[in-house]
Amino acid sequence: MKTSVRAGQITTLLCENSGWKAYVEIGLDPALQGLDVQKIPCSGRVDAGLLLALLERGSAGVLVVGCPKDNCTYLQGNYRAEKRLAVARAALREAGLDENLVRLEFLSSLDSCRLRDAVLDFKRYLDDHSSS
Amino acid sequence: MTGIFLCTCRRKKDPSAWLERAAKSLAGIPFFPYDAMCAPEGIRFAAARVKGEKLDKLLLAGCAALLHEGYCERISRAAGIPASGIDAVVLPARASSAEAVRIIRRAHAALELIPRFEIRRVPLGQEVLVVGDGQVGAQTAREVAALGYRTTLIEKDAPAACAAAADVEILSPATLASLDGRPGAYTARLRTSREGERQETERVFGAVVIAAGAPGADTRAAPFSPGRVIPLADLEGSIERQPRRDWPRLVAIVLDFCVDEGRASTEAALRSALAVRERFRREVTVLLRDVRVAARGLEALYDQARVAGVTFVKHAGSPRIRSSREGVVVSCRDTVLGEDVEISCGLAAVSVDGLPACADPSLAAAAGIDLDAYGRLQQNNVHLLPELSNRQGVFVIGACRGEAYQPEVLRDARDAAFSVHALLSQKILKVELSHALVDGDRCAVCLTCVRVCPFKAMRIDENEKKADCIAESCRRCGICVGECPAKAITLPAYADAIVMARAGMAERPTIGAVGER
C-alpha cells in the first residue's frame, strides 16, 4: 500500500548561496509548504554521517541543493558534496534501503523555478517509493 | 534569551484564539506577535523589545520577506544583534497554531544552540607584495604605491626590467618560497640571491598580487626548426631584421595549434601578416581555427589584412606541420571549403600561446593558489573572475591566469589595485569568531583539513599538536567539518546538533534499532 510522504518528513538542505536564495523568492509557494527547509553555508558542509543520521531519525528523504560545479562560492564544496552523497548512497544500498532517499541537485540562485521542480520531483519520487 | 517575533499581517482573518493557543504553547519563551514585522515599525518594535527584555537572539516567523538578507541586515543593525543570532522561518499561510508552534519551536531550539560569537579586530598590514615585473606587475605596483601602500615588487629574473615608480622597492632576482598566514598579515619567505649566494628573508605583507606572466609553453608540441618553423614572436624580429630577398614566397602563420587562442595572438598574427605582405610583397596565409576579433579595432585590422591580400584558412583544430624539400607543409581540414588542404610554404610561424602550457607549479605551490585545467593560476570559478584567488587578500592577474590582451593589461592592474585597496583601506578587519573550531582532544593531526581547505585556513598548531583554524582566512563553508575523520571540527553556527534541532530530531544518536518516527 502506498502512502503519501508527509512533507514535514522531507529535509531540504539548501546552500545559502544558491538554493537558499532561490527559496527565498518562492518561500510561500504551496509546493514548498511544511517542508523542513534549512539553510546551510555550502553543500560541502553536508557529510554522509549527517545524511544518514537524518534518515535514521525519521526523515523520509534528504534533498541537498548546491551551486552548479565551478560556481561554488567556496570553490570545492559541491564537488565534496557529490562525493559524500555517494558515500551515503552506498551506505543506504548496504542497509537494503533505496539509495535515492538522498538526492543532490545543482542549481543557481537564479533558478527558483528549478528548485520548485526539484522539490516536487523529489516529493513525487518519495511518494511513489515509500512503502508501509 | 531568544525572543520570538511573529508577524501577524497575513493572519488578519485568524481568530484571536489562534494567537492565544500559540502563545500558550510557547509559554516561557518571550513571544511577541506584531502586525507587520517587515515594516520599519516592526523593526523598531523588535529593537525596543530586545532592549527591554534583554534579548540576545531573534527568531522571526512569518512570510518569506523575513528571509531576505537585506531585511536581516536591517533588523540586525537596529537591534544590535549580529546576523548569526537572527533566524527566520516561513509559516504556511493556513498553518494551524499547532503547526506554527511546531515550526517555531524547532527553529527556536536550533537558535538556542548557536553560540554568541565574539568579534576580533585585527590590524591589516599596509604593505603589499607584487610578484612579477612584466607590464601587468609593474603597472600594479605603480597603482598600489600611488594609493599609499608600501609596495615591494619581486622578479625572478635579474635584473628586473620594469620601471616601476620610485617608491616601489624592487627585489630581483627573487622568488616567493612560501606564503603563510592570513589576509592582512601574510608572511612571505622570499628567496633572493646575491652574487650566487642564496638568501632567505621573511617579510610580512597585508596583501599579495601575483602577476608572474605567462607559463611556459610546451614547445615540443610543434616541430620548431630554425628558419623553417619558428615561434610567431620571432617572426616580428625577422620582419625588423631580415632583408626582402631572404623572405620565401609564402609565409604561413599558424594559430590555435593545440588550444584555442584569443585576441592577443590574433592581433599579433594580423600585424605580422600585414607587415610581411606590405613590406616584402610576399604571400601570407594565416591558418587559425577562428578569427578572434572580440575587441575594439580588431575587426578593422582583420579587414585591412584581407584587403591587403592575406589569405585566411580556418582549420578544424590540430593542424599538422612537416618539413618538405621546398620548406614546410602545413596541412589541416579547411572548415570553409569542407576539405583537407595542404599549404607548402618557406616559413611557418606558430604562436606558442596555442601550445599546451607547461606551467611551473612551484609558484602556485609556494603561494598556495589553485590551478585551472590549463595549469594556469586560479580555478575557473565565476566567483573568482577576474582577479580573486582561493586565498583572501591574494590576487592573480595577467598572463599567469589567462589571456593578457594588451588593452586590458591596465584594466587588470587597476582591478587588482582596487581589490588591494578595498581590503587594506579598512585598516582593521572585524572578524566574527564563528570559524571552524577544532576539538584538540579528538584531533588526530591527520592533516586532512589542512589539505582539503580551499582557503588555506587550516594549519597545524605545533605547540598544541592539533589542527587550528585561522579565523580571518576561514570562509565558514564547513568543508573541513564533513571531511574530518575524527569528527573533531565543528562549524558552531551549523553544528550537526543545530541541523537536527531544526529538523525537530533528537540530538543524540538513536541507540535503538528504528529511528524515532
Add this chain to the structure above:
Amino acid sequence: MITAVRKPFAEIAGMLAGREKVLLLGCGTCTTVCMAGGEKEVGILASTLRLANGKEGRTVRIDEATIERQCDREFYETVRGRVAEADAVLSMACGVGVQFCGEVFPDTVVLPALDTKFYGATVAQGVWAERCSGCGSCVIADFGGVCPVTRCSKSLLNGPCGGSQNGKCEVDPQSIDCGWQLIYDRMKTLGQLEKLEAVTPLKDWSTGRFGGPGKIVKEDALP
C-alpha cells in the same frame, strides 16, 4: 601508521547476526588517520546498521564510541560501562586493537570491522601505500633508503627478478613499481650505486614474523 579498510557490509552484518546489543568502538589513532575507523566512520557504520536493522524489523541496540587508542589498556576505562552493556563489541581498530580489546574485556565478544592492511604512509590525500613489513632487522641503510623487503613483491635482497619491466612489477604492472627500480634510482641519485655491488647475505627472518609472535621488553621502561 597501521592502515586498514572497512570490511564489506555483508560480512559485518553476518558477524553481528543474532547479536542484540552491539557497541561500535572506533580508534582515534591509526585507523582515524587512514579514514577507516575514526569517529566519522563509526557514525556512518552505526547509522547504516541501524537503518538496515530497522528495515528488517530487528530490534538491535547499536551504541557507538571512539577511544584514543585501542592498543592501550587505560583508554578503555571511559567505555567500560558501555562494553559491559553490549553483548558484542565491533572494533574499528586494526587487528591489534581488536585483540587487545578482547584482552581487556575477556568476557566480551570482540569482532573486527576492518581488514588490517599494512604499515603505510599517506602518499597523497586519500592514498596510503605500504612502506614497512616489520621484519625486525632493518636493512634500509644498504638500499638507498628504500626497503627491498617491502617494496619488492618478492622481498628479494640481491637485485630484481626477471619480472621487472619498464620499472613495473610483474605482480601488477599497472600499479606496483618495481622495488628494485626504486632502489636503483634512489641510489643513483645519492651516488651510492657502487654499494649495490656487494652481495647481501641471507637475511635472518626469525627477527620478524617467522620467529613467532614478537615481544619487546624495554628494561629501563619497566616500573
Add this chain to the structure above:
Amino acid sequence: MKRYLVIGSGVAGGTAAGELARQGHKVFILESTGRIGGKVLSYCCKATDSCSRCGVCVAHDRIADALRHPRVSVMTGARIEKVESGGRATIVSGFFSNPRIAHNICTDCKACIEACPAGSISRYSRGGLTFTAIDYTSCLLQKGKKCSACADACPADAIRTAGGPKRRFTVAVDGVLIATGHETFNPVVKARLGYGRLPGVMTGLEAEQVLSRQDWLPAPVNGGGGDSAGVPARSVAFIQCVGSRDPRLKRNFCSSVCCAYALRMSRMLKARNPDMDIAVYYIDIQNFDKVFTPFRAELDRMGIRFVRGIPSAVARTGGQRLSLLIEDPEGKRATAEHDVVVLSIGVAPPEGAAEMASLFGLELDEFGFLRSNLAGVRVAGTCGEPQGIIDSIASARAAALELVR
C-alpha cells in the same frame, strides 16, 4: 569620504556604486528608467550541473550589494541637463522622477504594489536581488494626476513624492562614472532573417528572457510567437553575428558577447533536452572562457552542430517550421529546417550616448561607444565597448580605482 555619481544601475554601475560605498564614499546612482539593474536582470542562468561562467548570478549579487547599502541613493527616471566644472568637483544637475523609492529603506512589504491604482509598480526578486520598480510611463503622477497612493501606503516611508513628478537636483561630486550600458541591434533591419514577421524567430535577448523562467524554448504553434506557452522546440538554430561584423550596416565590429551567450545557452538547452537538435551558424567562434578549448570540446561531444556560414534568409515551410537558406561547402544553395531560430543580436551604443558625450565633453568612437580622457569622468561597462558581465565588472572596478585615487 568623497561623493561619486554613477550613471546607470546595471552590472557596471551597480558594481562601482557598491564598492565605492563600501569603501566609505557616498554614491548617487542615476537611472533613466524606473527599474534598476539594466539588461542583466532579464538574462538566464546558463548552468547545467556545472556552471558556464556567464556571470549573471554574480551580477545580481553586485547590484544587490549596491542597492542595500545605506550610502547609496538611487534616483530613478532621471535625466542630466547640465554638467559644470566646480574646481575639483563636477557639478551635475537635472531632474529625477517621483515617486522615488529609497531601495535601502524599502522592506519589500508590497503595500505600494497593492495600492497603485495604475498597476505601475512591480517587484523584481531573483538571485538574492529584490527591489520594487515603477513604470513611469503609466504612473498617474507622471501623467499629471494628483496621486500619492504608493507613498501613502508605504509603511516604511521609503517612497517619496515631494517636489512633484519631476524633481530637480544638483549634486557636486568628486567623480562621475558613466555606465549607461548598451542597446541591442534591432534585427528588423535585416528583414530577410524574418524577425518580427515569422513566428519562431526570436532574438538572443528574448531567448534569455524565456529561459530565465523555464528550460526550453517554445516552438511556434498555430502561428503563436515568442510566448512561453506552447510545446518545446525540438530543433533550434542560433544565427551568430546578426548586426555584428557587418560593414554594410557600419557595424564592422565584433559584439564580444554573442558567441558566449549563444554557446552557453545551447549547452544548457542541450543538457536539459539531449534529444534536441541544436545548430550554431557562425563566422568565427570567439574565445570567451578562461579554459575555452575543453568547453568547446564539451559542446562537440554533446552533439551541438557548428555550421560555418551565416544563413542569408529564413522562410516559413509548409508546416510550422523555419527554413534557413545556407550555402553548402561546395557553394551551392541549400536549406536547413529548424523549429526556432535565435538571432544572436549584437551590442549597440546606448541610447543617448551622443547626449552623454556632449554633456560631459567626451568622445565617441566610430561606432558611437563612449570614451573619456577626462580625469574625473570615467566610462565603464558596455557603453564604452561591447563586453561580457565579468569584463564589465572588472572595468567598473578599474574605473572606480581611477576615481578614488
